[in-house]
Amino acid sequence: MTTTAPAPTAGIPVGPGLSMFDPIFVGIDEFGQPVYITLAYRNLLAGGEPGGGKSGLLNCIAAHAALSVDSRLVLLDGKLVELGQWEDSADAFIGPDITAALDVLRRLQQVMNNRYAWLRAHGRRKVTALDNLSVITVLVDEIAFYSATIGSKQEQEEFVALLRDLVARGRAAGIPVVAATQRPSFDIIPTSLRDLFGYRAAFRCTTPNSSNIVLGHGWAEQGYSATDIAPTNQGAAYLIAEGGIPRRIKVAYLNDSQIAGIADYAAWIRRPGTLTTPTDTTGEWEMAA
Numbered sequence: 001m002t003t004t005a006p007a008p009t010a011g012i013p014v015g016p017g018l019s020m021f022d023p024i025f026v027g028i029d030e031f032g033q034p035v036y037i038t039l040a041y042r043n044l045l046a047g048g049e050p051g052g053g054k055s056g057l058l059n060c061i062a063a064h065a066a067l068s069v070d071s072r073l074v075l076l077d078g079k080l081v082e083l084g085q086w087e088d089s090a091d092a093f094i095g096p097d098i099t100a101a102l103d104v105l106r107r108l109q110q111v112m113n114n115r116y117a118w119l120r121a122h123g124r125r126k127v128t129a130l131d132n133l134s135v136i137t138v139l140v141d142e143i144a145f146y147s148a149t150i151g152s153k154q155e156q157e158e159f160v161a162l163l164r165d166l167v168a169r170g171r172a173a174g175i176p177v178v179a180a181t182q183r184p185s186f187d188i189i190p191t192s193l194r195d196l197f198g199y200r201a202a203f204r205c206t207t208p209n210s211s212n213i214v215l216g217h218g219w220a221e222q223g224y225s226a227t228d229i230a231p232t233n234q235g236a237a238y239l240i241a242e243g244g245i246p247r248r249i250k251v252a253y254l255n256d257s258q259i260a261g262i263a264d265y266a267a268w269i270r271r272p273g274t275l276t277t278p279t280d281t282t283g284e285w286e287m288a289a
């Protein structure tokens, strides 16, 4: 019996594997310098008005995660089409279904608890690149869809509680959350939740208050307001990293055919029997994923 993987067909590019512990290229700053983020231990919140370019940023991150040999993807996309092209690379792809969304978040919470039990047993505080564990990148496009639009009030509240727990505890356990909302208001993003996101990106906002809700209180008054961004400048945003000051960036945009090409390749390197696919897990406790 041969165990050799099928030979790649012509046209499939071959490149070194990325890691979720590597810096992720997300665009350029106002001086034309490349902008990187490191998601392994940080969450990211993207907020701004519809059409501002939030999904562009999420797709950029999804591309890196899909190409990372140590990453697994969990996608929640109420519109189905924003992250839909990554479905074949994802462990879970949830559409407009609150029951499925709650199921996957409960499961992630269990994996997180298992990972913390494992860390504690090893006298450790966080997972590292050397642990041979996959980083489970959770992308949510659009928080408000699950927390305020579909489902009963009780289901919406459970969604918010589970998301909050994941955002609060997931990063040290290798489960970062990247979430977008076109409704940057206190009811959707209360300060206590906002502050758990180490990276925050404010795309064009209509009021200084909504810009502040994403970036943090007082930044608009200091001259960093996403109301400055022209409606025609899609993909422009202020990005702040925990402890830093907002930086004006332009997100690297992948069009649909570029995404299709990357997603195809990512699905190919993730075919069963290779990399960290669900059939190839590294430990009993991780199988809970």
Ligand SMILES: Nc1ncnc2c1ncn2[C@@H]1O[C@H](COP(=O)(O)OP(=O)(O)OP(=O)(O)O)[C@@H](O)[C@H]1O
Binding pocket: 048, 049, 050, 051, 052, 053, 054, 055, 056, 057, 082, 181, 182, 203, 234, 235, 236, 250, 251, 252, 253
């Ligand atoms: N970085 C970018 N560079 C150039 N154009 C962009 C960029 N990002 C987005 N666009 C353009 O803006 C359009 C809307 O972007 P996108 O879907 O990412 O917005 P959004 O904020 O996610 O909107 P929604 O809240 O409705 O989901 C894209 O179809 C594209 O044409």
